[in-house]
Amino acid sequence: MPPTLFSRATRIWPGIRPGALAAAVAAAFAFVIVAAACSSSSNDGAPAATPAATSTPLPTATPGVDVVSTPVATASPAITVTPVLPPADTGAGVLRFSVPEAGPNFDIHREVSQSVSTWGIGLIYSRLFRNASGESDAVVECELCEGWELVDPGRLQIVLRPDVRWQRIAPLNGRQLIASDVVFSLERQRAPGSPNGDLLAGIGTITAVDDLTVEMEVDGLNSDLLLNLADGRTRIVAPEAVAVNGDLLRGPNVGSGPWIWVETTGQTATYDRNPDYFEPDRPRIQGLQISIIPSVDTRVAAFRTGLLDIADVPADEIGRLTRALPDSTMKSVLHAGTGAEIALNTATFPFDSRKFRQAVFRAMDPWRDLEEVWNGDGRVSLGIPSPRDSWLLSDDALRTAFADPGRAAELMSESGVQPVGPVEITVGLFGDAYPAQAQRVADALATLGFESTIREVSTRDFADRVWIGGEYQVFVGAQAPVDGITDDLLAVHHSAGLWNTTGFGSEELDSLIELQAEQLDPSERRRTLLDAQFRILEGAHRFTVAARVTNWFARGWVGGFDPDPRRGENAWLSLITVGERPDL
Numbered sequence: 001m002p003p004t005l006f007s008r009a010t011r012i013w014p015g016i017r018p019g020a021l022a023a024a025v026a027a028a029f030a031f032v033i034v035a036a037a038c039s040s041s042s043n044d045g046a047p048a049a050t051p052a053a054t055s056t057p058l059p060t061a062t063p064g065v066d067v068v069s070t071p072v073a074t075a076s077p078a079i080t081v082t083p084v085l086p087p088a089d090t091g092a093g094v095l096r097f098s099v100p101e102a103g104p105n106f107d108i109h110r111e112v113s114q115s116v117s118t119w120g121i122g123l124i125y126s127r128l129f130r131n132a133s134g135e136s137d138a139v140v141e142c143e144l145c146e147g148w149e150l151v152d153p154g155r156l157q158i159v160l161r162p163d164v165r166w167q168r169i170a171p172l173n174g175r176q177l178i179a180s181d182v183v184f185s186l187e188r189q190r191a192p193g194s195p196n197g198d199l200l201a202g203i204g205t206i207t208a209v210d211d212l213t214v215e216m217e218v219d220g221l222n223s224d225l226l227l228n229l230a231d232g233r234t235r236i237v238a239p240e241a242v243a244v245n246g247d248l249l250r251g252p253n254v255g256s257g258p259w260i261w262v263e264t265t266g267q268t269a270t271y272d273r274n275p276d277y278f279e280p281d282r283p284r285i286q287g288l289q290i291s292i293i294p295s296v297d298t299r300v301a302a303f304r305t306g307l308l309d310i311a312d313v314p315a316d317e318i319g320r321l322t323r324a325l326p327d328s329t330m331k332s333v334l335h336a337g338t339g340a341e342i343a344l345n346t347a348t349f350p351f352d353s354r355k356f357r358q359a360v361f362r363a364m365d366p367w368r369d370l371e372e373v374w375n376g377d378g379r380v381s382l383g384i385p386s387p388r389d390s391w392l393l394s395d396d397a398l399r400t401a402f403a404d405p406g407r408a409a410e411l412m413s414e415s416g417v418q419p420v421g422p423v424e425i426t427v428g429l430f431g432d433a434y435p436a437q438a439q440r441v442a443d444a445l446a447t448l449g450f451e452s453t454i455r456e457v458s459t460r461d462f463a464d465r466v467w468i469g470g471e472y473q474v475f476v477g478a479q480a481p482v483d484g485i486t487d488d489l490l491a492v493h494h495s496a497g498l499w500n501t502t503g504f505g506s507e508e509l510d511s512l513i514e515l516q517a518e519q520l521d522p523s524e525r526r527r528t529l530l531d532a533q534f535r536i537l538e539g540a541h542r543f544t545v546a547a548r549v550t551n552w553f554a555r556g557w558v559g560g561f562d563p564d565p566r567r568g569e570n571a572w573l574s575l576i577t578v579g580e581r582p583d584l
Contacts, residue, residue, distance in 0.1 A: 093578035095558075097310045098291040098299045102264060107248040108235045109189045109196060117232040117568040119290065120264075121248075123271055124167070124255030125235035128158060128182065128214075129226055131387065131569045133562070139387045139522055140230045143571070144177065144256070146212075148226075156216045156225075157209075158182075164278045169254045171240040174276065177256050179208035185236040199228040199483060223519050224484040227387060231483070232568015258283045258574040267292055283574035284560065303553060309578060310554045310561065315377040318551055327556030331563055335548040336392060337385025337488060339378055340430075340437060341479040343542035347503040348473050350417045350450075357540035358401070359411035363444040365403040366545045367395075373436045378546030382533050383479050385488050387566065391526045393533045401537050405447065412448050422451040428462030428477030437545060438476040470501035479544055483567075485529070489513045493536060504541040557581050 103116035108125060116122060130143040142148070148158045160179060166172035183206050190197035202225060204217030218225065228234065241254050253261040258279070259271040271288040293299045296314060303311035304324060313321060321328065344351040344360065351357055366380045380402075386392050423445055427438040435456060442452035457466065459478075465471045467480060480499060482488045491497045494513050495505025512532040519525035536542075554561040559577035 093285055093581075094287045094289050095285050095310070095573065095576055095578055096289045096291070096308050098293040098302065098308055100292075100294050100296075100299075102266065102269065102292050105249040106251050106253055106264075108233065108237060109185075109194055110247070110249070112195045112233065114232070114565070114568055117235070118565055118570050120269070121253055121261060122232055122235055122568065123259040123288070123570060123573075124253055124257045124261050124274075125237060126164070126177075126256045127230055127232075127234055127236065129230035130571050131227075131230050131564070131567065134388075134564065137522060140226045143230075144182070144236060150218075151215075154217055154219070156218050158214045158216070160212045160214065161278060162212055164256050165276055166238055166256050167254050167260055167274055168276065169252065169260070171244060171252065172238050172254045176211075177236070177238075178211040179214045180211075181238055182206075182214050182236055183208045184239045184242075186234075188237065188242065189234060196231075196233040199231050199234055222486060222517055223525055224486045224517075227567070228484060230567070230569075232570065258571075259288060262287075279574075284577045288573065303555075306555060306581065309558050310552060310563070310576075312550045312552055314375070315549070315551060316375050321553055325553070325555065329554045329556075329558070329561050331552050331561070333550045333552065333564055333566065334379055334381070334389055334392075335550065335566055336381055336389075337383060337479065337482065337547075339381075339383070339479055339544045339547040340374070340434060341383055341475075341477060341542060341544050342437070342441060343472075343475050343502050344540070345470065345473050345475075345502055346539075346541050347470075349420070350415075350423075351473065351541075353415045353417050354540065355411045355415035356417045356448075358538075359408045359415060359448055360444060361401050361540045361543075362404040362408035362411065363447050364441065366543070367399075367403065369437060369440050369545055373433050373440060374546040377549065379549050381544045381547040382536055383488075383542070383544035383547065384529070384533060385482065385485055386529070387485075388522075388526070391529050393530065393537065397534075398537070398543075401540065408448065419449045419451070422453045423473050424453050424455055425474045425476065426455045426457060426462070426466050426472040427475070428459055428466065429456055430459055430462075430478045433546075434476055441474060441476060467501065468499065470503075472501075479547075486513075486517045489532065490517070493532075502541040504536075504539045506535065506539075509535040509539075555581075 099115060099119040101115050103111060103113060103120035105111065105116070106121045108116060108122055111117070126144050128142075128144050129140040132138045132141040144160055144164055146159045146161045148156065151157045160177070160182070162176075164177040165174050166177055168174040186200060186203075186206050188194070190200040190203075202219050202222055204219070206217075207215045209215050236256065237248060238254060241252050242248060244252055256278075258274050258277045260274050262270040262272055264270075269288075269290040269292070271290075273283045273286050277283070291302070291308070293302065299308070299311055300313050300317055300321075302308045303313070304321065318330065322330065344357050346352055346357070351360075370376060370378055370380060380395065380398055381392060382398075384392060425438045425441055427434050429435070435454065438454045442454060445452050462475075462477050466475050466477065480488075480492060482491055490513060491499045493505070493509065494500060495510050497505075509532060512528055512535065516525050516528040516532065519528060550565065552561075552563040557579040559579065560575045562575070563572055
């Protein structure tokens with residue numbers, strides 16, 4: 001295996017000792033579960049609004065320099081933020097939706113939460129790339145870039161659009177976005193201590209060749225690199241904005257994206273359309289009004305009564321809303337790589353027998369568990385964080401390995417395994433459904449003649465002793481928060497993976513994992529990934545019983561509705577239209 005690929009899997013939290021790593025993992029797990037449950041804390045400490053004011057003329061670009069930018073700008077004297085001129089009327093309305101919580105601050109590079117990158121201040125910033133639409137053969141497309149090329153195996157060259165300008169707000173005042181801005185921003189994102197720095201792992205020196213050309217040293221272009229540059233947390237910020245206070249925790253909020261920040265309070269966040277945005281057909285509405293509503297029931301009620309135009313709703317509301325609002329549009333989005341996971345430790349008896357593990361899988365019915373334990377909220381998967389559903393094994397393919405009691409009995413007999421002592425099932429207390437799911441695993445083992453005990457542990461103990469330490473026979477818990485397909489496969493499924501605590505691996509699977517990591521052609525990579533997933537499924541050692549799904553509804557007056565917020569994508573908001581709302 002190329003050492004550069006394996007090193008990426010071991011650099012997810014570089015330099016952190018095992019104990020500290022466990023704490024970081026527990027914190028990450030806590031965020032994942034909070035996000036999945038749409039829970040929220042008080043927003044009394046939401047960032048204060050800055051005043052609004054006049055626009056300034058668009059100046060010419062500041063000349064670029066042929067140097068590598070430093071990670072953090074030197075603070076300069078405070079600059080008064082000039083107000084923003086309201087955007088020209090586009091003839092469209094304002095889109096109203098809600099989020100469970102406001103971001104804790106305005107610094108896009110200092111937070112991992114989607115309340116900042118997707119639904120918060122990330123709305124005002126652009127990226128080099130963005131996730132391509134579902135109809136595209138590609139998985140990413142240019143946003144700030146005009147094109148890119150792997151000049152040689154160790155050098156990626158990106159050419160920027162010449163028509164991108166920062167918003168007409170001090171201290172940027174509409175100047176052209178240039179290559180040194182990109183260099184500065186990426187260096188800042190990967191500065192020591194940055195929580196989003198790992199997205200740029202595998203990138204060496206970053207240089208502004210001229211005003212419109214960025215070059216990156218890359219250790220072979222891995223197939224996730226462009227996806228990481230398109231991630232919602234890899235936004236481009238300006239040196240002058242950072243220099244005002246030395247950070248962006250309280251602004252100034254000046255981007256080059258489709259939306260201009262107006263105000264954030266404890267109850268709402270408001271954004272206006274950027275009239276100078278470089279894509280002339282975006283945004284297609286005048287602005288965004290985002291209500292901060294912690295209660296799921298309140299959000300659903302506001303959508304039902306027409307106070308919100310779009311909403312993310314729980315699975316058990318889908319039928320009721322479809323019947324009550326027949327003119328509404330609905331789309332479910334799978335967030336592969338998140339959710340509740342079940343794993344069998346292949347280094348411990350009786351799970352060292354592949355046939356026995358396969359018998360356990362066939363004794364379980366995760367689709368029934370999904371309905372009865374998880375209220376239908378999720379999807380069965382192998383947990384691979386794929387950017388395309390078509391890159392994942394279908395339900396029909398997955399069902400060949402589960403819910404077949406007759407075949408389970410046959411495999412049990414073929415395995416030659418005899419029940420000896422109880423099996424211990426370790427469950428992390430990430431929510432009420434996790435112990436219930438552990439009991440379903442115990443029920444499945446009982447059909448094979450095995451008694452079980454269930455050991456409940458805190459999320460911190462789960463991260464430290466179970467997920468990292470591998471101290472379990474069977475576990476039920478939250479899936480590891482790993483970004484990217486290759487990071488997940490190398491760390492969790494490769495036989496040499498840092499977090500492969502189930503102990504399963506094979507030369508064939510390792511070869512497939514390594515091959516897909518370097519495949520840039522999406523169709524070729526898809527075939528390799530599907531092949532690798534079949535090998536994982538045959539190994540019968542881990543799967544996700546309730547991969548997180550978000551269910552999006554739009555009222556009948558909303559057009560262009562095609563949500564896909566995976567990996568912090570929010571470009572779809574700029575394609576929405578809002579027609580005349582009826583009297584409700």
